[in-house]
Amino acid sequence: MPPEVQDNNTQDTAGKTVSLPVIGHISRRTALKAFGATLGIAAFGTAAKPMIDKYASMSPEEMLQRHYKELDSDERAAVINRLQDETKAKHGVDVTIRDLPPLDGVKYGYAINLSVCNGNGECMRACHKENNHDRESNQSYIRVLEMKRGSMDMEKGSTTYTHPVPDDDKFYMPVQCQQCDNPPCVDVCPVEATWKEKDGIVVVDYNWCIGCRYCEAACPYHARRFNWKAPTVPDDQINPDQGYLSNRMRPAGVMEKCTFCLHRVRDGRLPACLEACPTGARVFGNLLDPDSEIRWVLANKRVFMLKEELGTQPSFFYYFDE
Amino acid sequence: MSSDPHPPKVSRHRGSWGPAIGVIILIILLLAWLMVTVVRGPSPISYGNEHDPSPTELTVKQVNQQHPVTISVPEGPPKVLVADPNGSGHAIEVSCTTCHATREPDYKNVTSDDLDEFHQNLSMAHGDLSCLSCHNPKDYDTLKKADGSAVSYPNVMQLCAQCHQSRYNDYQHGAHGGMTGHWDLSKGPRQRKACIDCHDPHSPAMPKMLPQFKPLDRFMDTPHPSDHQTEASH
Known part of the structure; x- marks a missing residue:
């Protein structure tokens, strides 16, 4: 039924002058409210699309x-x-x-030599390939920050540099999940879809995560990533060596993060980013083994932790040679 | 849910037995520590001996670990290309002594610019070193240390280490130099780069590199130049 539309400056039955078009007996205020509500619902629909995609493609077992x-x-x-x-x-x-369990007597630690790292970013590429990241967004769990010498504020770092590296006035700091002993991301998860394993690795159950992104907001290292859509990886580039809690194919609408390549390190292998580093800036090992390389670095180098003052207690360390 | 699966248990009933039990535990711990120290020895890692070891001795061996750490080493003295591939398609390469056996060493030659023939395009930027700082004039198929003793090409890291001792110390403890393989040597071997795999011995500074991979990241971006004016008002 078409609504009755009255023109400007006509008189309604109550004798009042109406200055704007009125649809039937609906006032302008009500119309605007309805319009606003429609916009709101549309915005919510867009925001909820990852969720809708997630559940639309879900099998009953899942x-x-x-x-x-x-x-x-x-x-x-x-x-x-x-x-x-x-x-x-x-x-x-x-x-x-594979679903490799944590190894007994092992707690992983990682250190990066910032005197050696030159910001070439091959670690980001290795992570991208190893962990079956979305190819369209060049997703990676690592960000290499170009930092001004003398500054330690990672919030002022830049990730978008494209010039030959290293720049003489800069140093380069790769940042990924710090596998905190006091992880804020785990504290805020409303459904306990993320937790810290016995070997120190903070993991996500992709099938339990509801995609609320609280953890992303809570992480002071900006280390968590959200899948706005299901990651696209060309079939022939899929890494078939996968872990349930690490690099298996993720659905849309879930959080993910660096797991120190859990599917590799629990098999005794080195993380992909370490093997790919052309400058040899990365040191990985067992913090509980007093003879390990990582323990030697902690004992003999000037080591610092990122945003140590927050009390997150990272298992990730940075050091300088001189 | 608690993040710590094993909260520390504190005994509520410490009677007069407490100090005695503590002393006994201390003695047991001390004995255990002594035994471990004696069995294991002071240093579990050996990186070859001091006197020019054979290349196989450069393999790092660790006690009680099944898999070795191997360091990539050159097979032997390098060959010098003296002519483009000939008619049969083979490059003509000769060993160092082929020419140098009949030539007197000239200590005045410092860089490749000083040479009239051969090694012309070699870029040399290694402190104040000259050719014969490292190459052995008594036997050009070997290198020489600062004390004049010969070092074989496969053991070139010993030559590097005599000046770069602190860096070599880092290397020995796994805090310098790239590697692949296993962090846990009970599960598999590890391969390590040697000095000259990353550093050209004639020009050892790492060359500049061009970043090839950039995530399309929404965070931590450098603000556009036009944003700088609004930044001050924040």
Whole structure:
């Protein structure tokens, strides 16, 4: 039924002068409210799209899957089989998803020699490939910050430099998850989808995460990443060596983060970013082993922690040679 | 949920036995420490001996670990290209002594600019060193240390270490130099770069590099030049 529209400056039945068009008996205020509400709903719809995408593509098994820590070994095996089959169906690639447990007597530590790092960014590329990151956004868990000499404020660092490195007046500081012993991101998660493992690695259950992004806001190192859409990786570039809590294919609408390449380091291997570093600036090892390389660095170098004053207690360290 | 799975347990009932038990535990710990120290020895890592070891001795061996740490070393003395590939498609390469056996060493030659022939395009930027600081005039198929003793090409790291001792010390403790493989040597081997894999011995400073990979990141971007004026009002 078409609404009755009255023109400007006509008199309604009550005898008042109306200055703007009125649709039927709806006042201008009500119309504006309705318009605003429509805009609001549209905005909410856009904001919620990752969530809608996430649940629209979800199988009943996935929807009913319980928290990682509540699954027994048989259930975990079934979940992993389902995920492997899903990757095979979607990408035609045979992947192996492992669920390696933390090693006894191991707590991982990482250090970067800032006197050596020259900001070439190959660590970011290695992370991108190793962890099956979204190709369109060049996603990576690492940001290499170009910093002014004499400054330690990472918020003033730049990631967008494209000139030959190193610049004489700058130093370069790669920042990734610091695997804090007192992780703010874990504290704020409303559903306990992220937690700290026994070996110090903070992990995410991608199937339990609701994508609220509280953890992203809480992390003082800007180390968490959100999947606005399902990461796109060309089938022939998918890394088939995958971990349930690390680099398996992620859905849209979930948080993710650096896990020190959990699927590699719990197998005794070095993280991908360390192997890729052309300057050899990275040192990785077991903090609980007094003979480890990382312990030697902590004992013999001038080591600092990023934003130490926040009390996050990182397992990630930076040092200078001279 | 608590992040610490094993909260420390504190005994509520410490009677008169407390000090005695403490002393016994201390003695046990001391004995255990002594045993471990004696069995393990003072240093678990050995990086070859002081006197020019054979290349195989450069393999780093660690006690109680199944897998080795190997360092990439040159196979032997380098060959010098003296002519472009000939008619049969083979490059003509000769060893150093082929020419140098019949030439008197000239200590006045400091850089490649001083040479009339061969090694002309070699860029030399290594402190105040000259050719014969490291190359051995008595045997050009070897190198020489500052004391005049010969070092074989595969053991070139010993030559580097005599000046760059603190850097070599870092290297020995895994705090300098790239590596691949395993952090846990009980699970697999590790491969390490040698000095000259990253540093050209004639011009050892790392060259500038062009960043090739940039995430399209929304955070931590450098503000555009036009934003600088508004920044002051923040």
